[in-house]
Amino acid sequence: MFRAFFKYKLVILYGCSLAVLLLLMRWLELRFLILSHTQDVYNGAIALIFTILGIWIALKIAKPKKETIIVEKTIYLQPEKEFILNQTALTELNLSTREMEVLELMAKGMSNAEIAEKLFISLNTIKTHSSKLYEKLEVKRRTQAVEKARQLKLIA
C-alpha cells in the first residue's frame, strides 16, 4: 500500500526540499514582508499539502499498471520411449514362452549358465532353446539374435 509512496519518495522529497528552500529564501530575504504576506504562505502551504495529498490518493487508488510480457520458453522433452511389443513379428516367428524368456535374459548380457541358474533348468536346455531361437530368428550368434530382436521390437 505504501510501497508506491516510498517508490516516489525521491520525487516528493525533491519537491518538498524545493518548496522549503524557496520559503527559506523568502524568509531570509523578505523577512520583513512575511507578516504582510501571511496569506500567500498559507495558500502555498495548502497547495503543497494538497498536492502531496493528491499524489498520495492517486497512488493509493490507482491500480498498478500492468505490462504483460509473454516469453515463450521452449522445453525439449525426450518422449518416454514407450516400448510397443511387435505382436505381429512375435506371432510370425512363433517363439515359445521359454524361448522369449531366454532371449530377454540374453539381451541383458547374461551367459547361458546364468540363465540356466535363473530359470532353474540345465545348461543343456538353455543351449537347446538358444539354438532354436537362432533358427527362428535366422541368425548365427547371440549378439545377432539380440540385435535382431531389438530391431523387430521383440525386446526393449
Place this chain on the structure above:
Amino acid sequence: MFRAFFKYKLVILYGCSLAVLLLLMRWLELRFLILSHTQDVYNGAIALIFTILGIWIALKIAKPKKETIIVEKTIYLQPEKEFILNQTALTELNLSTREMEVLELMAKGMSNAEIAEKLFISLNTIKTHSSKLYEKLEVKRRTQAVEKARQLKLIA
C-alpha cells in the same frame, strides 16, 4: 502518457462534480454568506486544484509494473533423432578410436573374425581390442559390453 489520465477520468470527474455540487449548494443556500467567506472558498479551490494536480502528477509519474508471463512450450523430440552420443561418458571411459570401431561392429552382431576381416587386421588384434574394451567397460562378455554401451549412449 495521457492514457493513464483518461483511465482515471471517472475518478477525477467524480471528484470534480462533487466539488462543484458542494460549491453550488453553498452558493445556493448560503449565498449571502459567500462573500464573507471568500477566503474559505479560495482556500478550498486551491486545495481542490492542487489535489487534482497531485493526482495528475502521480499518475503521470507512475511507471507501469511489468509482469512477465512465461509460456512453456513443450516440444517432443522425434524418437528417431533422439540418439545423442554421450560425450561425457565417452571421454571418461577413454576408449580409443579402434576400440570404438570394434564396439560398433560388435553391436551389429559381427563375430571377431568378421570384424577382423572388415578392418583388415588380424583376429588376434581384435581380441586384444575387445579385451581392453571389456576392461574399460567393466564387463565380462560382449553381450554385456553391447548392452552397457547402449545404456551409456555410446552407440545407437
Place this chain on the structure above:
DNA sequence: TTAGCACTCATCCTTTTGGGTGATTTACTA
C-alpha cells in the same frame, strides 16, 4: 488315441570368445 508341440536333458564335437602374456612399430609428449 495318436500325432505334434513345448519343454526338458544329455552327449559329442567344433567354433567362438575371453584371459594372460609378451613383442614390435609408430607417434606424440615431457
Place this chain on the structure above:
DNA sequence: TAGTAAATCACCCAAAAGGATGAGTGCTAA
C-alpha cells in the same frame, strides 16, 4: 631423448557358445 599410449600381432589355454542328434515327459487337438 626417454617415456608413454595406441595399434598391431602371436601363442597358449580355458570358458562359453553353438551345432547335431537323440530322448523322455506332458499337454492338446485332430
